Amino acid sequence: MSDVLSTPGHLISLAARGFARLSEARLKPLGFGVGHLPVLVALQDGQAATQRDLARFARIEQPSMAQMLARMERDGLIAREADPDDGRSRQISLTDTARARMPDACAVLFEGNRDAMAGFTEEEGVQLIGLLRRLIANLDRVT
Amino acid sequence: MSDVLSTPGHLISLAARGFARLSEARLKPLGFGVGHLPVLVALQDGQAATQRDLARFARIEQPSMAQMLARMERDGLIAREADPDDGRSRQISLTDTARARMPDACAVLFEGNRDAMAGFTEEEGVQLIGLLRRLIANLDRVT
DNA sequence: CGCTGTTGCATAGGTGCCTATCTTAATCGC
DNA sequence: GCGATTAAGATAGGCACCTATGCAACAGCG
Secondary structure: OHHHHHOHHHHHHHHHHHHHHHHHHHHHHHOOOOOHHHHHHHHHOOOOOOHHHHHHHHOOOHHHHHHHHHHHHHOOOEEEEEOOOOOOOEEEEEOHHHHHHHHHHHHHHHHHHHHHOOOOOHHHHHHHHHHHHHHHHHHHHHO | OHHHHHOHHHHHHHHHHHHHHHHHHHHHHHOOOOOHHHHHHHHHHOOOOOHHHHHHHHOOOHHHHHHHHHHHHHOOOEEEEEOOOOOOOEEEEEOHHHHHHHHHHHHHHHHHHHHHOOOOOHHHHHHHHHHHHHHHHHHHHHO
16 A cells, blocks of 8 residues: 555645745745745735734644744744734734845745646646645635 | 745645545554555565665665664564674564555555545546656756 | 623644654675 | 764754644624
C-alpha cells in the first residue's frame, strides 16, 4: 500500500512545499514571508482591518494570525492602534514601506507561478485552478 | 493586484492545509501524524533505513527528519539501533504497533482523498495528478 | 444595575517544515 | 599513518500553521 504517496493529498503537499520554498526565497529580499500575502492584500484592499477579519480572510485560526501580526509589527510591516469603539479590538494598517513593496511582491509571486507552470497550456492552467477550487470546496464541506 | 490569491500557488497552499487538517484529525486516533507517512511507507517497503535515506525519500531536509524521528521514537513508532558498519549511522525500524496500524492509516488517507475528490470524474482525478506531477517537476528544476 | 453569555485577543504548547552550524566518524590522498 | 575532506547526525533558532485555554471587554436580559 505504498501508493498513498501518489494520491492528490500527498502530491499537493509536495507542491505546496515547493511553492513555499520558492516564494520564501524570492520574498525574503523584500522583507516579506509566504504567509503575509493574504494579510497584505486584505489590508491594502480594505477588505479587513481587525485580527479576527484578517484571520477569516486568510482562512487561518486566530492565534496563528495573532502570532503572524506580532512578527509583522516587529518587522515594521503593519501598525496597530486602539479601536475607539471597542476596547478589545485594534485597527491594523499597512506601513508605507510595506505598501511600497507590495507590487514587487506580487510580481515575484506571479513569476513563481509562471515558472511552476512552465510548459502548461492556457487550458491546463485553467483546468488546474478549477480542480483545486472544487477540491478546496470539498475539503471545507467535510470539516 | 489582489488576484495573487487566485493563483495555483495560493490555491495549492489552501488545499494542502485542508488536506492536512483532515488527515491530522483522522490519523490522530491511530497515533500517527501527517508527516509520518513517507517514513512509514519507506520503512515498511525497505526503501530506506537511515535518517539520510528517509529524508531523501520524504523529500525533506535532514534536520526536519531528525526531529520527526525523535518524536516517532518517543511515541513508540520506530526503534533505532547502532549500525555495526558505520559508527555515525543508526538503523531505523518500525515497531510492531506501528506496522500493525499502517493499513488503517492508509485506508483513512485514501478515504480522505475520495472525500476531497467527491464529484470528480475518473478522468479529472487522473488529470489533477498529472498536472501536479508536472508542477512539482518544474518547481524542483527551479530550485 | 447586575449577571450571563459572547466575542476579540493573548498565551502556552505542539507539529511540520526550514537554514545555519557543530560534532564526530569515515574516507581519501599523500 | 596522518591530515584534509566528506558524510551522518545533532542542535539552535525561526516561520507558518494548529488546538486548548484564559481573560477582559462588550451585549443582552431580567
